[in-house]
Amino acid sequence: MTALPQEMRPQRVPPREISHDDLQLLRLLATGLPMDAVARRLQLSERTVRRRTRLICDRLGFSTAIEAIVWAARRGLV
Secondary structure, X not given: OXXXXXXXXXXXXXXXXXXXXXXXHHHHHHOOOOHHHHHHHHOOOHHHHHHHHHHHHHHHOOOOHHHHHXXXXXXXXX
């Protein structure tokens, strides 16, 4: 497998661009809780949790929450 050229790689934001609330959401998702349980813990609607998860992924340049969780875990953020 060949690595993508730099200009084709997704842009990643530095950890300082990840808010405390974003990290809290990623930490809960990393535990394996389903979205509805995460929503209850954060006292948000499930729709809001899904939207925030999508925004985090977009900001980080990932297409799935799992990618964002792995990225954060590798950096010791979750």
